[in-house]
Amino acid sequence: MDVSHPRVIKDCLIHIFTFLDQTDLITASSVCQDWHEATETPWLWRRMCLQRWGFCNAAAVGCEHQRPSWKRYYLRRSQLEECMTQGRAGSDFTCKSLRGHTGRVVGLVYLKSTATQFSDVCSGNATICTASTDGTVRAWDVPKVPPQNLWCSPVQSPLTSMVCDGEHGVVITVDSTGLVKTWQGQTGVEVASYATGSPHCSLLQCNINNRSFLSVGTNQGFVSTLVGPALSLSSRLAVCDSFPVNLLLLSPDKKWVLAASKDNANFSPKVIYAESLTSVSEEEEQDEPRCQCLPVTACQAAVFMATRPARLATIHPLDHRSADKALTVLDVNMKKTKYKSEIQVQQVASSTLTLKCRASEILLEAKDSSTLVVAADLELWLYSLQGVCLASFKNHTEPISSISVDSFRVVTASRDLSLRVLTWRKDGDNGLSLENRYHLLGGSHTMSRGFTHVACDYSSIVASAEGRDGKDVLKVYTFTS
Numbered sequence: 453m454d455v456s457h458p459r460v461i462k463d464c465l466i467h468i469f470t471f472l473d474q475t476d477l478i479t480a481s482s483v484c485q486d487w488h489e490a491t492e493t494p495w496l497w498r499r500m501c502l503q504r505w506g507f508c509n510a511a512a513v514g515c516e517h518q519r520p521s522w523k524r525y526y527l528r529r530s531q532l533e534e535c536m537t538q539g540r541a542g543s544d545f546t547c548k549s550l551r552g553h554t555g556r557v558v559g560l561v562y563l564k565s566t567a568t569q570f571s572d573v574c575s576g577n578a579t580i581c582t583a584s585t586d587g588t589v590r591a592w593d594v595p596k597v598p599p600q601n602l603w604c605s606p607v608q609s610p611l612t613s614m615v616c617d618g619e620h621g622v623v624i625t626v627d628s629t630g631l632v633k634t635w636q637g638q639t640g641v642e643v644a645s646y647a648t649g650s651p652h653c654s655l656l657q658c659n660i661n662n663r664s665f666l667s668v669g670t671n672q673g674f675v676s677t678l679v680g681p682a683l684s685l686s687s688r689l690a691v692c693d694s695f696p697v698n699l700l701l702l703s704p705d706k707k708w709v710l711a712a713s714k715d716n717a718n719f720s721p722k723v724i725y726a727e728s729l730t731s732v733s734e735e736e737e738q739d740e741p742r743c744q745c746l747p748v749t750a751c752q753a754a755v756f757m758a759t760r761p762a763r764l765a766t767i768h769p770l771d772h773r774s775a776d777k778a779l780t781v782l783d784v785n786m787k788k789t790k791y792k793s794e795i796q797v798q799q800v801a802s803s804t805l806t807l808k809c810r811a812s813e814i815l816l817e818a819k820d821s822s823t824l825v826v827a828a829d830l831e832l833w834l835y836s837l838q839g840v841c842l843a844s845f846k847n848h849t850e851p852i853s854s855i856s857v858d859s860f861r862v863v864t865a866s867r868d869l870s871l872r873v874l875t876w877r878k879d880g881d882n883g884l885s886l887e888n889r890y891h892l893l894g895g896s897h898t899m900s901r902g903f904t905h906v907a908c909d910y911s912s913i914v915a916s917a918e919g920r921d922g923k924d925v926l927k928v929y930t931f932t933s
Contacts, residue, residue: 465490470499474530497522505529505859532911533860535931537875539890543932547892548594550926552601555586557916557924559614560905563591563621563637580907580914581623581637582926583614589625589635594912594928603640608633615655617664617680624666626653632668632683646683648676656700656709658726665730667709669697675711677729677741687729689741692719701754702726705761708784711743712751717772720745721754723764723784725795744795748780753816753826760821763800765837767814767826770804777805777814779824779839803839817857819876823884825862827852832864832874834886843885847872854915856908862886865915867902869894871929873913894927903927 469477469491477500481491490496501522535544563579578594579602587610591602609627616623621637630648632655635641650670657666664680673692678685691697692713699712699721709729712721728741748768757763762784770776781801786793807814807828815827823842824835829851834842850867864872871892879885892913894903900917904924907914913929 462486462490466493466496469493469496474500474526492523494522497526501526501529532931536861536873536911537889539873539892545892545929545931548928548930549895550580550592550601550928551923552590552604553582553584553586553588554923555584555610556918556922557582557584557905557926558611559583559625560907560914560916560926561614561616561623562618562907562909562914563616563623564618564909578909578912579637580926580928581614581616582916583611583625584924585610585612587611587627589614589623589640591623591637591640592926592928594914594930602638605635605640605642612652613655615657615666617657617659619659620664620680622664622681624655624657626655626668628652630670632666632678634681634683643681644683646678646685650674652696652698654696654698654700656702658702658706658709660706660726660730663730667700667729669700669711671696673697673713675700675709675724675729679730686731687741689724689729689743691722691743692716695719699751699754701756703756703761703764703784704758707786708756708762708764710754710756710764712754714750714752717750717769719751720747720749721751721766722746723795723797725786742793742795744784744797746782746797747799748778752777753814755816755818755824757818757821763821765816765818765824767805767816777807779803779805779835779837781837801838805833805835805839806841807833815852815855817855819857819859819884825855825857827855827864830866832862832872832886834884836883842879842882845872845874845886845888847888847891850902853902853904854906856906856913858908858910860910861889861908863906863908863913865903865906869897869900869902869917871903871906871913871915892927892929895925900925 481488580592582590587607589605593600609629611627614625623635623637626632630650632646634643652671654669666678668676675689677687691711695713695716701710709724709726713719722743724743751768753767764782766780770778783798787796817825826833832845848866848868852864852866854865856863862874873889874886877887894917903915904918905916911931915927917925
């Protein structure tokens with residue numbers, strides 16, 4: 453080192469730069485060539501990415517036509533989040549209307565794998581699939597200007613539900629006769645079909661041990677599990693006699709399935725060992741999958757906690773004479789002994805919720821392992837697992853019809869034809885809370901009866917508006933980065 457012109461070696465510079473934020477790091481890069489080279493070190497930007505977004509996916513760093521760069525990812529995602537936080541029409545997002553369906557939209561999904569959930573930070577690519585009572589499935593290319601309808605399926609009986617197998621790029625629908633069909637998401641080619649013989653089916657798709665499965669809740673109280681892609685029957689389990697199974701959930705670790713009927717006030721939901729739905733255990737002689745009743749009745753809403761995969765939160769009436777709601781949190785596990793295995797359900801917490809509503813349709817989602825998002829009527833609540841109300845919001849003038857919850861924001865869709873965007877923030881010792889941001893408007897009430905569904909990826913929001921003429925319209929809000 454020249455004593456008259458002392459220099460700090462690169463490793464020391466990199467260590468010093470770990471104490472800088474994004475703005476200071478960019479400023480430091482213009483001081484001299486040595487500092488510029490140090491600030492371009494991928495490790496620095498990777499560290500900042502993972503510190504700011506613990507859920508950052510390294511597979512999404514590579515951008516189309518550009519070399520993978522943690523710095524580029526950090527800067528583009530930061531700018532995108534700023535646009536999603538401010539929500540200024542024209543500068544932060546653009547709004548498009550997608551028309552084509554001649555009936556009500558009954559299903560709305562993004563066609564993508566959760567493994568690439570942040571790839572759109574760089575590429576902006578997104579394909580949306582919709583199902584309608586007009587008997588068709590449609591796929592839309594969101595970024596195209598004007599919006600492009602990729603394909604439309606042949607007309608069949610009115611569709612009632614739709615789910616997506618993102619890992620295999622497949623869309624699954626069921627119609628009013630109980631006919632289940634699978635479609636290639638990018639081409640619209642029909643893959644297989646299966647007749648359940650039951651109207652008003654509910655669908656739950658999962659991938660276990662690299663195999664695709666579809667559980668179907670029927671109107672007669674059964675859960676039938678089909679193996680893809682041929683949709684061959686794997687198992688059939690009686691869950692609720694003579695009442696529809698209209699609530700199916702899969703735990704994040706894919707070990708447990710919750711099956712419930714919201715139409716039977718005396719029915720106790722069942723938790724099912726998912727692997728036994730897809731293959732009979734070799735260690736025991738049994739004719740049907742293993743399941744266990746939960747110690748609650750009349751389940752109105754339920755959710756598995758994202759980071760505690762065996763923990764389940766349920767909302768149900770406090771008792772059969774009361775309109776008050778109770779929150780019960782349960783842990784599920786499989787206890788194995790030398791001779792057998794049995795499902796155990798343990799109550800973790802139980803409390804009365806301060807919901808000021810009598811709505812039969814309660815929307816429930818989870819954030820991390822300790823925070824619940826509840827919506828009913830006009831209000832949105834944030835609850836702890838112990839039933840403590842952390843925050844409440846009354847932003848809409850008509851009932852909330854759908855909610856979308858992710859790691860960055862909560863979006864509520866309402867019959868007042870607006871979307872409300874709230875973002876997560878840390879509230880000191882109280883943990884997480886939400887901050888109101890802005891409304892996204894959906895057009896004219898003379899043309900629409902309000903929003904019915906909402907879905908989000910990391911750079912766009914899509915909602916379906918129920919048309920007064922019976923033809924629903926999709927509203928797509930695409931944020932810029």
